[in-house]
Amino acid sequence: MTRTGLDLTEQLGPFVLADTPTETELDALRAWLPGRRWFPVKHGSARIEPWLSVRFGDGSDPVIHLLRVQGEGEPVVVQVPVVRRTDVATDAPERIAELDGTVLIDACYDPVFWASWLALAQWGEADSRDGVDTDLAGARVLAVEQSNTSILFPKVAGGAICKVFRTVAVGANPDVDIPRALVQAGWAGVPRPYAWLELASSEHGIDLMDLGVLCEFVDGASDGFQLACAFATDERSFTDQARDLGRTVAEMHLALARAMPSAGQTVGLEWLRTELRRRARGAVDAVDALGSRARAIEQLLAQLGAALPDAADHLLELQHVHGDLHLGQALWAEDTGWRILDFEGEPMRPVAERIRPDLPVRDVAGMLRSFDYAAAVGQANDPQWALDAREAFLAGYRAVLPEPDAEALAALEQDLVLALELDKALYEVVYEANNRPDWLWIPLQAVDRILTQAHG
Numbered sequence: 055m056t057r058t059g060l061d062l063t064e065q066l067g068p069f070v071l072a073d074t075p076t077e078t079e080l081d082a083l084r085a086w087l088p089g090r091r092w093f094p095v096k097h098g099s100a101r102i103e104p105w106l107s108v109r110f111g112d113g114s115d116p117v118i119h120l121l122r123v124q125g126e127g128e129p130v131v132v133q134v135p136v137v138r139r140t141d142v143a144t145d146a147p148e149r150i151a152e153l154d155g156t157v158l159i160d161a162c163y164d165p166v167f168w169a170s171w172l173a174l175a176q177w178g179e180a181d182s183r184d185g186v187d188t189d190l191a192g193a194r195v196l197a198v199e200q201s202n203t204s205i206l207f208p209k210v211a212g213g214a215i216c217k218v219f220r221t222v223a224v225g226a227n228p229d230v231d232i233p234r235a236l237v238q239a240g241w242a243g244v245p246r247p248y249a250w251l252e253l254a255s256s257e258h259g260i261d262l263m264d265l266g267v268l269c270e271f272v273d274g275a276s277d278g279f280q281l282a283c284a285f286a287t288d289e290r291s292f293t294d295q296a297r298d299l300g301r302t303v304a305e306m307h308l309a310l311a312r313a314m315p316s317a318g319q320t321v322g323l324e325w326l327r328t329e330l331r332r333r334a335r336g337a338v339d340a341v342d343a344l345g346s347r348a349r350a351i352e353q354l355l356a357q358l359g360a361a362l363p364d365a366a367d368h369l370l371e372l373q374h375v376h377g378d379l380h381l382g383q384a385l386w387a388e389d390t391g392w393r394i395l396d397f398e399g400e401p402m403r404p405v406a407e408r409i410r411p412d413l414p415v416r417d418v419a420g421m422l423r424s425f426d427y428a429a430a431v432g433q434a435n436d437p438q439w440a441l442d443a444r445e446a447f448l449a450g451y452r453a454v455l456p457e458p459d460a461e462a463l464a465a466l467e468q469d470l471v472l473a474l475e476l477d478k479a480l481y482e483v484v485y486e487a488n489n490r491p492d493w494l495w496i497p498l499q500a501v502d503r504i505l506t507q508a509h510g
């Protein structure tokens with residue numbers, strides 16, 4: 055989708071150049087960053103160096119530092135808005151360090167940062183900032199586990215939420231452009247994006263970099279994962295919600311295909327096997343517990359599509375998908391049904407991999423994995439709870455997007471669901487090992503179940 059508004063030949067967009075952090079500030083940031091949930095390097099030491107620092111062009115005092123972070127993988131850039139304040143409580147979550155009689159804080163918590171953000175963001179075609187209520191009353195940073203940092207503005211534009219992207223990259227962020235495209239295509243299953251903050255600097259090779267997005271806040275909605283866990287704990291059937299969710303995901307796929315046509319892009323089955331093998335080997339190398347499963351994983355992938363006579367060169371059609379779909383990315387409200395969030399793709403993948411067209415069945419598999427998580431975390435006593443939710447979700451999805459008639463092709467679709475569930479479970483093993491080791495058993499158990507199912 056083409057952006058309008060910001061003149062990309064204009065240096066820095068709405069910003070002016072600022073000083074990079076001083077040595078003392080840098081030391082403080084180097085000590086503070088690795089403890090953040092959103093910091094991308096999870097193991098070993100990370101090299102953190104200044105890259106580009108900017109201020110808002112309105113003269114306000116917060117500074118946005120873009121820092122280059124080199125950990126075990128590819129280097130990434132993290133966004134760290136900071137500002138100096140006094141009178142900051144010693145246990146305040148925004149506190150970074152006390153320096154020269156002031157406190158360096160995370161500016162995501164700062165009203166001056168909020169006001170400048172709202173004033174200098176690029177507002178969408180249909181919404182001009184003029185006339186939008188930018189009252190900051192009640193604004194607060196969400197205290198949820200997330201890969202970025204979100205600020206809730208109950209009064210702005212009737213209720214809005216701003217996501218400050220923590221890992222940033224050159225190019226449009228899919229979490230800005232995909233929801234915009236979906237809304238333009240007439241799909242109401244996604245919160246409406248209102249505004250986004252762009253940076254451009256030819257000197258730094260940045261034609262466009264998204265720093266954050268503001269969108270409609272879905273008030274009174276439940277987080278799909280918490281809802282499903284509560285149902286699992288109470289032994290209440292989740293099938294009605296799961297069936298509805300299946301329908302919503304299928305409608306999302308139809309809307310994505312309409313909104314962002316990928317010109318009939320295809321991949322061969324052999325290509326897919328190679329790609330899944332590469333990802334599986336990456337997971338096996340990253341987490342020791344997977345070593346003993348490596349052979350069985352390779353066998354499952356080798357059998358993918360074996361029922362097809364022309365399995366080697368069978369072509370699979372690609373399209374834009376969500377890419378990291380799970381129950382926590384879905385909000386449920388009695389009156390509006392399901393709304394889907396967070397189109398950034400899997401945060402542990404390189405950006406180029408996250409934005410390319412993919413198989414819609416990847417999203418189906420992601421959601422199926424989530425029912426398994428909800429059953430585990432909600433401690434459902436009966437294994438049937440997750441199986442029922444799973445079947446209902448698939449039935450809802452298939453009611454909108456039926457499986458192919460031909461038996462071999464329908465069998466291939468089922469193989470694909472299983473292979474992508476395995477792919478997701480392997481990703482989750484790495485994710486849990488990095489972030490929540492106490493939950494590592496959940497995807498590990500799933501890997502074993504999938505392998506047993508596949509090998510009879």
Ligand SMILES: Nc1ncnc2c1ncn2[C@@H]1O[C@H](COP(=O)(O)OP(=O)(O)O)[C@@H](O)[C@H]1O
Pocket residue numbers: 196198199200201202203204215217245269270271272273275277382383385395396398
């Ligand atoms: N538009 C919205 N309306 C209401 N709540 C939201 C909205 N967007 C996000 N949230 C809440 O914030 C949480 C984190 O948002 P998400 O986009 O998944 O962040 P991240 O990409 O950083 O993980 C969600 O699980 C949801 O509870």
Ligand SMILES: O=P(O)(O)O[C@H]1O[C@H](CO)[C@@H](O[C@H]2O[C@H](CO)[C@@H](O)[C@H](O)[C@H]2O)[C@H](O)[C@H]1O
Pocket residue numbers: 199200201279378380381382396399400401402420423424425427428482485
């Ligand atoms: O929401 P994010 O984009 O940050 O996604 C990452 O974190 C998710 C957890 O917050 C993680 O999801 C996994 O845990 C969920 C329960 O917390 C579960 O419902 C999902 O099925 C499971 O994949 C996601 O994988 C990760 O990319």
